[in-house]
Amino acid sequence: MxxxxxxxxxxxxxxxxxxxxxxxxxxxxxxxxxxxxxVRILLQELQSGHFAVAGEPKYADHDPAANGHAPQPESVTSN
Amino acid sequence: MxxxxxxxxxxxxxxxxxxxxxxxxxxxxxxxxxxxxxVRILLQELQSGHFAVAGEPKYADHDPAANGHAPQPESVTSN
Amino acid sequence: MxxxxxxxxxxxxxxxxxxxxxxxxxxxxxxxxxxxxxVRILLQELQSGHFAVAGEPKYADHDPAANGHAPQPESVTSN
Amino acid sequence: MxxxxxxxxxxxxxxxxxxxxxxxxxxxxxxxxxxxxxVRILLQELQSGHFAVAGEPKYADHDPAANGHAPQPESVTSN
Amino acid sequence: MxxxxxxxxxxxxxxxxxxxxxxxxxxxxxxxxxxxxxVRILLQELQSGHFAVAGEPKYADHDPAANGHAPQPESVTSN
Amino acid sequence: MxxxxxxxxxxxxxxxxxxxxxxxxxxxxxxxxxxxxxVRILLQELQSGHFAVAGEPKYADHDPAANGHAPQPESVTSN
Known part of the structure; x- marks a missing residue:
């Protein structure tokens, strides 16, 4: 531990x-x-958009959605 | 929190x-x-087949394995 | 799920x-x-002082430490 | 692992x-x-009533609440 | 449970x-x-290199990095 | 994050x-x-004996069980 x-x-x-x-x-x-x-460490990456603060998704820096180009939910299929 | x-x-x-x-x-x-x-939310997706109830894997709806077409792992060694 | x-x-x-x-x-x-x-929910309570933001412990409302009466750990060795 | x-x-x-x-x-x-x-195992016990199925709390067998004697929420203080 | x-x-x-x-x-x-x-099981796979013992990353067997061919950190982009 | x-x-x-x-x-x-x-930290303490390596429980230093005085659970049925 x-x-x-x-x-x-x-x-x-x-x-x-x-x-x-x-x-x-x-x-x-x-x-x-x-x-x-x-000491053991488990590093678990969250997908861009899979973390939310106040209910709003947060995006990785490299993700176009992080720059105001929000994905169009209806047409986006999850990866 | x-x-x-x-x-x-x-x-x-x-x-x-x-x-x-x-x-x-x-x-x-x-x-x-x-x-x-x-409030902070972390959304962690499980791969299809990586959730089990009663020891039996469950699949995502889009996964062919969800429709009775179980994958045939060629090297299954356990009964 | x-x-x-x-x-x-x-x-x-x-x-x-x-x-x-x-x-x-x-x-x-x-x-x-x-x-x-x-839907299954697991509710896990953290002890007062066992959550930290910016490295600073946060306390439950009922905890005296939450009102500026920080506990005096007699053997604090770090700055 | x-x-x-x-x-x-x-x-x-x-x-x-x-x-x-x-x-x-x-x-x-x-x-x-x-x-x-x-193989490392971390065993984390949930308090009675801190697990929910369909939004309904589940209780440990020894807990009076498990036998239909539900606590009166208004007057119960959390531990 | x-x-x-x-x-x-x-x-x-x-x-x-x-x-x-x-x-x-x-x-x-x-x-x-x-x-x-x-009994419900959630199986969460860690990426090769995302588990550390004593601060040193551990790799999956199939990963070239597991055989002493460590990735060159400066030029590797995370997936 | x-x-x-x-x-x-x-x-x-x-x-x-x-x-x-x-x-x-x-x-x-x-x-x-x-x-x-x-950066947010959640500190979750495990009870003494609730962590196992190779299937064997580990105890906190202050726990008498840590010094070879294993608890005698009166109803242990497994060897």
């Missing part, structure tokens, strides 16, 4: 995700006084 | 998923007496 | 929690066009 | 929970062909 | 995943003394 | 848990290049 689940919007580079996992592990191990080996 | 994780079988339209997030947010905000802004 | 996990700060009344589960179920069933019977 | 989260209604004996974790581990290791050592 | 979430590295065959869900259901039903019908 | 769930064995001090949330937030914000305000 601990087991840490990180929910992240898709669109980050592999380098960012590896740094995230490495530094969160370091932070957890240091503050809890445990071996880094005991 | 609250933070709400919704696990949903893949295959819904974007419009359905947006309505789901909007109305669940409204329901949570109204019953708890909090601002919609404080 | 869907299976919905709601993470909520402790301190709500039973009536609020029952209304929350009932109305979120209704919202999900209506927007997805499924039977309410297919 | 795998990491397995089991959400269980409170009220089971320690013996039942230990058997559950042991046998689920065995089932996962055997079907996946991995070492039991690689 | 119970509701069981299984987090698994991607790359398993459909047959393995179906056996996993079937046998974990059986193990849970038998040890808890409940009907298999009451 | 991100939303981070930390599953931790019970028994840590409030100071340790606050340091954990603060430093994990810092690590996530720095590696992702986002505002700390966008």
């Amino acid at each position: 601990p087991v840490i689940q990180i929910h992240l919007m898709e669109g980050r580079t592999t380098a960012q995700k590896q740094a995230l996992m490495r530094e969160v592990t370091r932070a957890a191990a240091e503050t809890l006084g445990v071996s880094p080996q005991s | 609250p933070v709400i994780q919704i696990h949903l079988m893949e295959g819904r339209t974007t419009a359905q998923k947006q309505a789901l997030m909007r109305e669940v947010t409204r329901a949570a905000a109204e019953t708890l007496g909090v601002s919609p802004q404080s | 869907p299976v919905i996990q709601i993470h909520l700060m402790e301190g709500r009344t039973t009536a609020q929690k029952q209304a929350l589960m009932r109305e979120v179920t209704r919202a999900a069933a209506e927007t997805l066009g499924v039977s309410p019977q297919s | 795998p990491v397995i989260q089991i959400h269980l209604m409170e009220g089971r004996t320690t013996a039942q929970k230990q058997a559950l974790m042991r046998e689920v581990t065995r089932a996962a290791a055997e079907t996946l062909g991995v070492s039991p050592q690689s | 119970p509701v069981i979430q299984i987090h698994l590295m991607e790359g398993r065959t459909t047959a393995q995943k179906q056996a996993l869900m079937r046998e974990v259901t059986r193990a849970a039903a038998e040890t808890l003394g409940v009907s298999p019908q009451s | 991100p939303v981070i769930q930390i599953h931790l064995m019970e028994g840590r001090t409030t100071a340790q848990k606050q340091a954990l949330m603060r430093e994990v937030t810092r690590a996530a914000a720095e590696t992702l290049g986002v505002s700390p305000q966008s």
